[in-house]
Amino acid sequence: MAMRTLASGELLKIGQVARQSGLSVKTLRYYEDLGLLTPAVERSRSGYRLFRPQIFNRLAFIKRSQALGLSLSEIREILEIRDRGELPCGVVKQRLRQKLQTIREQIHALEILQLEVQSILSGWQEHPSPDRIERTICPNLQTD
Amino acid sequence: MAMRTLASGELLKIGQVARQSGLSVKTLRYYEDLGLLTPAVERSRSGYRLFRPQIFNRLAFIKRSQALGLSLSEIREILEIRDRGELPCGVVKQRLRQKLQTIREQIHALEILQLEVQSILSGWQEHPSPDRIERTICPNLQTD
């Protein structure tokens, strides 16, 4: 029966965190590199990362924010505010408003594109005239 | 009065091509690296790229295809077919049909996202309860 080392009762290694969070080991290391996990990770004497269970709250927040369109650097900015003890909700709201705007713009741009591709396909000439073939790559894409 | 070297009458240097095409010098070099320009470029004795005027047709095709959502590797594939003397229109059409499909999927995904962000913002709690603050980063983003 082995003695339990120090106060390592609740600490998890990276593989366990990966399995329970659904993120890959590589992703977790990458997040730590970016400074997203800092306050919830220490190292064992041999260099292993040891995660406190509160890491799962952090990871859930990261996943949720990412799914809503926030970049990892925006998420880091938010987490830093939280780690200072402040409430980052103001920044979060602001970023989400921005995202909503860019989402609308992206949808609009894609709808325009959709119409353009559709019109090209519906006007497609299966057998273009020989003189056009010489000067273009595919005549159906050239407006001239 | 300088003698005209060989048949270099119509050849353009990269800066001129950049200005006339609206692409940057860096972009042109990058395209050549990818093999997109191969048959329309040679080198002078001192190593300068020399472009034939037909390069503008190529660049126009690349720009147009890119604007329609084709990747540079897809475009290269199409140009290679053309350079073999064949008509790439079949492949172009096929790719455009695929793009149309992914455009629709992207629009759909963005619309879902739009709804989700909107609902988060409309249900925003400016002052969350203190017990929730402890366990979350920003309570407005946590479903629990």
Add this chain to the structure above:
DNA sequence: TTAACTTTTACGTTGCGTGAACGTGC
């Protein structure tokens, strides 16, 4: 001579995936 142009090399961007080569733990 200089200004303006060109060359190659190499790193930064975003969010990781994919090894390589090697140390740790049970």
Add this chain to the structure above:
DNA sequence: AGCACGTTCACGCAACGTAAAAGTTA
């Protein structure tokens, strides 16, 4: 001693942008 697990490089992707250091010249 073996095998799963951990570690740190370091490169790959997409489409270029941004210097850096050096050679060319319509």
